[in-house]
Amino acid sequence: MSGLIEIKDLKVHYPIRSGFLNRVTDYVYAVDGVDLSFEEGKTYGLVGESGSGKSTIGKAIVGLEKITSGEIYYNGKDVSKEARKRRSDYRQNVQMIFQDAMSSFNPKKRIVDVLAEPIRNFTNMTPDEERRRMIELLDIVGLTEDALTKYPHQFSGGQRQRIGVARAVAINPKLIIADEPVSALDLSVQAQVLNFMKRIQEEYNVSYLFISHDLGVVKHMCDEIAIMYRGRFTEYGNKEDIYEDPQHIYTRRLLSAIPQIDPNNRDEHKKNRLRVEKIYQENQSKYFSENGRVYDLKAVSDTHSVALKDVSSTLEGGA
């Protein structure tokens, strides 16, 4: 056993019920035999098309989804049964950031209560220590103490997501599952949140499982990458190998959907970035078309590369 947390042959099958008696007639094999080993302070990317099972893996690891079979080893012990217990040592060490902080925060709770919840659940801090910890957490995500008395709706989407990051790291977890953490944000804000996540990693040596459909963001954030297709990993490896020498046809197809822009050509990069941001701001919509092709603007982000995902064929196929 080498990793901090090890996932062995993880399966999550959802029963499909039908008929008058509501009998189980089939299963959705959402996750169907996945192995993953997390080391300290590293970021693992999980990419794949919609419905391939990415979120289900994340939820199963954090204990929000019941696993059908497989093991989760933490400190050398199989904790797959305790993963769903609210206050176990494992649950303290594996936290989650959701795509939309607005829906994961209770709108009636002030930020002081949002941040205090994990601290009170998992630590024995005095009220003074608790407050100091909250101010330290806000500081690391670029916010000040006055945020504590406000409500979630009083912040911008990016600020809320930064508070989500602060809450996830509040009790020093070893692993944070980040499920599409920036895909609901405007392009200009995405990079900011990602940079705060990187800074937190440097400070606390936390590992991330970074779930995204955006290969540009994954390239920027991750050390190791798993490509997922129909509940399984079709390819797994370090970033360089996956991007420079993809072995599997499905990975090649995913990568080729994103035209790469030479990262050394800064002028070109900047010009494209500004162009894409302008298009996004003007359109405020997911898709935009140019020269007969349709592009997915939400697939555009990342501080180092700018790319438009050509989704013409998907749309034509789905129409």
Ligand SMILES: Nc1ncnc2c1ncn2[C@@H]1O[C@H](COP(=O)(O)OP(=O)(O)OP(=O)(O)O)[C@@H](O)[C@H]1O
């Ligand atoms: N509670 C559920 N009951 C039945 N099927 C489910 C349930 N949750 C997810 N699924 C199915 O499991 C499969 C994997 O879903 P999952 O949400 O993990 O995919 P994903 O790769 O995260 O997709 P997306 O990128 O769209 O979020 C899909 O076919 C989905 O419809």
